[in-house]
Amino acid sequence: VQLQASGGGLVRPGGSLRLSCAASGRTVSSNTMAWFRQAPGKEREFVAAIFRSGGRTYYEDSVKGRFTMSRDSAKNTVYLQMNNLKPEDTAVYYCALGERLILSSIRMLRAYDYWGQGTLVTVSS
Numbered sequence: 001v002q003l004q005a006s007g008g009g010l011v012r013p014g015g016s017l018r019l020s021c022a023a024s025g026r027t028v029s030s031n032t033m034a035w036f037r038q039a040p041g042k043e044r045e046f047v048a049a050i051f052r053s054g055g056r057t058y059y060e061d062s063v064k065g066r067f068t069m070s071r072d073s074a075k076n077t078v079y080l081q082m083n084n085l086k087p088e089d090t091a092v093y094y095c096a097l098g099e100r101l102i103l104s105s106i107r108m109l110r111a112y113d114y115w116g117q118g119t120l121v122t123v124s125s
Helices: none
Strands: 002-006 009-011 017-024 032-038 045-050 057-059 067-072 077-082 091-098 119-123
Touching (some): 002 091, 017 032, 017 091, 017 119, 032 067, 032 077, 045 077, 057 067
Parallel strands (some): 009 119
Antiparallel strands (some): 017 077, 067 077
């Protein structure tokens, strides 16, 4: 299983970026997919997820209304559209896949089986 994250970069506060995570070896629509992030000196934290059953999305409170996670089954890819970016969004963003994850654990790192390599997002003027 491979998860290839891309789309990071340098953006000014208030700007937008779209991250992509292309999966191989597993189907994104049959598994729970998530984005986590890790800022310098901090622990990795949950950002957003799409649950495998029904496709409902879940977000960390600080990104609600600004970030949108989606999936494209034909491309076997998930996306994270990030708008109105803030300096505190600066981090390495990781995509993750959970095969038999239960809903109550959707925000937990240990619930995910596979991880991508991460893509750096820097929000700075």
